[in-house]
Structure formats: C-alpha cells, structure tokens
Amino acid sequence: MFVKICGLSEPEHVEAAVEAGADAIGLVMTASPRRVTPSRAAELAALAPSHVLTVGVFMGEPVEEVRQAAQAAGVGAVQLHGRHPHADFTALKDLGLTLVRAVAADADLRTGAFDEDLLIVDAPRAGAGEPWDWTAVRGRPSGNWLLAGGLDPGNVRQAIEAARPWGVDVSSGVEVARGVKDSALIRSFLRAARS
Numbered sequence: 001m002f003v004k005i006c007g008l009s010e011p012e013h014v015e016a017a018v019e020a021g022a023d024a025i026g027l028v029m030t031a032s033p034r035r036v037t038p039s040r041a042a043e044l045a046a047l048a049p050s051h052v053l054t055v056g057v058f059m060g061e062p063v064e065e066v067r068q069a070a071q072a073a074g075v076g077a078v079q080l081h082g083r084h085p086h087a088d089f090t091a092l093k094d095l096g097l098t099l100v101r102a103v104a105a106d107a108d109l110r111t112g113a114f115d116e117d118l119l120i121v122d123a124p125r126a127g128a129g130e131p132w133d134w135t136a137v138r139g140r141p142s143g144n145w146l147l148a149g150g151l152d153p154g155n156v157r158q159a160i161e162a163a164r165p166w167g168v169d170v171s172s173g174v175e176v177a178r179g180v181k182d183s184a185l186i187r188s189f190l191r192a193a194r195s
C-alpha cells in the first residue's frame with residue numbers, strides 16, 4: 001500500500017513520515033493554511049531520501065508558475081488539482097517531473113488519461129478532511145491511483161476495503177488543528193494503512 005502524507009510544513013513531520021515509511025510527502029504550494037514557499041519546500045524536500053517522492057501541490061496556477069515553483073523547490077513530482085489542458089501535463093513531464101493528477105470522483109478516472117503517472121481520487125474539496133462515499137470508486141480507476149479525502153488513522157482500513165485503491169493520501173487526518181501536523185498521528189496512519 002503506497003502512502004502519501006500531504007501538507008507537511010515542519011522538518012520534524014517530514015522526518016516522522018520518512019521514518020514511519022511514507023512513500024511520498026506533499027508540500028502545498030498553493031493557497032492554503034499549509035502553504036510553503038518554494039525555499040521552505042526545498043528545505044523540506046532535502047530531508048527526504050531519494051526513494052521518497054517529494055510532491056509539490058498546486059491548484060489552478062498557470063503551468064509556467066508551476067514549473068518555476070517546482071524547480072525552485074527541487075521536488076520530484078507535481079500534483080495538479082483543477083482543470084488543466086493535456087498540454088500542461090506534457091510540458092511538465094518534459095521537464096522530468098512525475099505527474100500526479102488529482103480529481104474528484106465525478107471526473108475522468110482513467111489512469112494515464114492525461115499522461116499522468118499517478119491519479120488521486122479526492123473529495124470535492126481538496127485538503128478539507130471531508131470523508132465521502134469511497135465505495136463509489138471501487139473498481140473504477142485501475143493502475144496506480146490513490147484514495148484521498150477525509151482519511152484518518154481510524155477509518156483508513158475501512159476506506160481501503162471500500163475502494164480498493166493502490167495507495168492512500170492524507171492531510172487533515174494527521175493534524176491536531178488545521179494545518180498543524182502531529183507525528184504520532186502520522187505514525188498511526190501509516191501503521192493502520194498497512195495493517
């Protein structure tokens with residue numbers, strides 16, 4: 001089970017996620033209480049070993065802005081929320097970035113439809129910690145896709161049973177307050193997702 005811990009902004013939480021075995025960490029570089037600057041994202045990304053995918057998270061920015069921020073941060077992947085033309089994905093892929101397409105369940109759920117490497121099927125409001133009907137996507141995407149939206153250490157097993165994803169992604173569910181991560185919750189989430 002691939003696990004991504006998203007919305008990290010403090011070194012101690014990057015270290016906790018890496019030590020607990022996260023496969024990917026998300027650094028939010030768009031409007032959000034979790035937003036980090038490109039230079040802060042670079043500091044955080046540098047703490048992750050090379051086997052951990054570092055993901056810059058964007059929503060609606062022009063592709064040139066995404067390119068500049070991702071390159072300044074030195075992340076290995078970009079996660080695009082919102083509508084982007086296929087050409088945006090191609091332009092970013094040509095830079096060697098891993099592409100993550102984040103959508104709600106009513107979108108095109110074919111993995112690779114936009115040449116992305118990874119699909120995230122999320123709640124309608126990304127990063128809001130809102131659970132949704134995870135059974136609605138069971139058997140729909142195939143390949144490498146992550147389930148997200150309202151997951152936490154207490155419900156992630158149930159969500160995995162409901163949707164049968166390839167991996168999971170969490171942000172709010174490992175926080176003690178909006179935008180404030182907790183190392184113990186990060187560890188619990190990883191344990192529960194893989195139990």
Ligand SMILES: O=C(O)c1ccccc1NCC(=O)[C@H](O)[C@H](O)COP(=O)(O)O
Pocket residue numbers: 006007026028030031032033034057058059081102120122123125126127128129130148149150151169170171172173
């Ligand atoms: O975290 C944000 O505030 C955010 C803002 C805009 C676009 C994406 C954002 N976050 C993405 C994620 O944290 C995850 O990919 C996912 O939505 C998980 O969210 P949650 O329901 O909070 O676990």
